[in-house]
Amino acid sequence: MVRTFGIGMDYSPSSKAALEWAINNLGEDGDHVILIHVLSTKSDSAHKKLWGKAGPPLIPLDEFKKVCNLYGFTPDAKVLSFLDTVSRTKEIKVESKIYWGDPEKKLCAAVEDLKLDSLVLGNRDLGKFKRALLGSVSIYVVTNATCPVTVVKGTPTSRP
Structure with a gap:
């Protein structure tokens, strides 16, 4: 059975740890991995204007x-490079999806839009004070997503 799982990716150490964890613990031959990028609404990209908030295919x-x-x-x-190797050795289909907007809401929308079986996120570990001021993407997504969500703490241990 082919599974589709998403990985919230902003190339921070915590999102790289989430990627590594997902591939090592979830990824099996034939699975479908979608890297989900949420860009700022302040972005002035012409592509943003072309595709709108839903992003490109x-x-x-x-x-x-x-x-x-x-x-x-x-x-x-x-x-x-890590994803290229994984796609060849584990025969995992790797694609990316780009959205513009609030990460919390766009990650939850991606679950529905992409029909994800699960979602993996990194945790920036802001601490209680910063989390209270800035909010927490992972807490919001865990609470509101309609699929299982795994939050990975830490930094990558190997390649990514």
Whole structure:
């Protein structure tokens, strides 16, 4: 049975840890992994205007490497290399989805939009005070998502 799981990705150490954990603990041959990027609404990308808040369609890993700078960000080369290896060795289909807006709401919308079986997020570990002021994406998503959500604490231990 093919499963589809999403990984919230902003290339921070915690999102890299989430990616590594998801691949090592969830990823099996034939699965479908979708990296979910949520960009700021302040982004002035022409592509944002073209695709709107829903973002472009799913972007295959090969194409993502080529087009991400068009969307105003540069991904981590080690992460892309890791995903390329995983896609070949575990035969996992890797794609990316880009949204614009509030990460909490867009990650929950992605669960429905992409029909995810599960979602994996990193935890920035802000501490109680900062979390009270800034809010917590992971708490919001765990509370509101309609699929199982795993929050991974820490930093990656190997490649990404």
